[in-house]
Structures are given as structure tokens and as C-alpha cells.
Amino acid sequence: MRDGAEEEYVEYVTARVPVLRRLAYVLTGDGHRADDLVQQTITTLYLKWPKARVADNIDAYVRTMLVRGYVDEKRLAWSKVRLFRQLPEPEPVEEVAAILGCSGGTVKSHTSRGLAALRRLLPPRIEVPR
Structure with a gap:
């Protein structure tokens, strides 16, 4: 220039x-x-x-x-493309379903119900401002 x-x-x-x-x-x-x-x-x-x-x-x-x-x-x-520090783990549902002798959907629904029950028992989360 x-x-x-x-x-x-x-x-x-x-x-x-x-x-x-x-x-x-x-x-x-x-x-x-x-x-x-x-x-x-x-x-x-x-x-x-x-x-x-x-x-x-x-x-x-x-x-x-x-x-x-x-x-x-x-x-x-x-x-x-998203880069990760390490590869994401595959969902273990099918493995768990095979071990338990049920379908993957059954494992998912029972897991969901169990987590919902735990959330009801725990105190509410307190959000910390950033």
C-alpha cells in the first residue's frame, strides 16, 4: 500500500x-x-x-x-464437526439389556423412572450465577 x-x-x-x-x-x-x-x-x-x-x-x-x-x-x-477431548462413550443400554435379558427400551424406561424418583428425593438444585 x-x-x-x-x-x-x-x-x-x-x-x-x-x-x-x-x-x-x-x-x-x-x-x-x-x-x-x-x-x-x-x-x-x-x-x-x-x-x-x-x-x-x-x-x-x-x-x-x-x-x-x-x-x-x-x-x-x-x-x-465437533472436537472432543476423548471419544464419547457409546450408550451402554443394549449391553445392559442383554445382561438383564430385556429390551433396550425397558432399560431406558426403568432408568428414567429411577432417576425421576431420585430427583424427587433430592433437594432442589441451587443455581450459582457465573
């Missing part, structure tokens, strides 16, 4: 990152994903800065870039 455009870009991004991060967090619901989305947006903005800096409403232009980046990400198959 030339003619002070890079300084304008840095000044704009420095001022707008907190607002962009809040918008990204509202969209993603996750701080890490929001940071990634903002990083992607400001990188794309750097490449398009000559066009963006002369836009009538640069804030709307950049917000549109961020939202479109989010929508594009949601369309990708990998965005549906």
Missing part, C-alpha cells in the same frame, strides 16, 4: 476490532471462533483496503464482510 493507506488501515482496524469481535461473538457464540472470524475479516479487508477505504459507509462494508465470512464458514462441511 502507498500514500498512507497502510497507516489508515491500521488506525481503522485498531479502532474497530472490539466492535467486530462483539458482532462475531454474537454470530458464533464462541470466543475462539469469533477471534478467528475477525482475523479472517481484517485480513481480507487488508487485501481490499484500496476499495474499502473509499466506500460510502466503511463500517457497513466491513460488517457485511464479517457476516458473509460467517455464512460461508457455516456452509463448509468441517464447521459441523
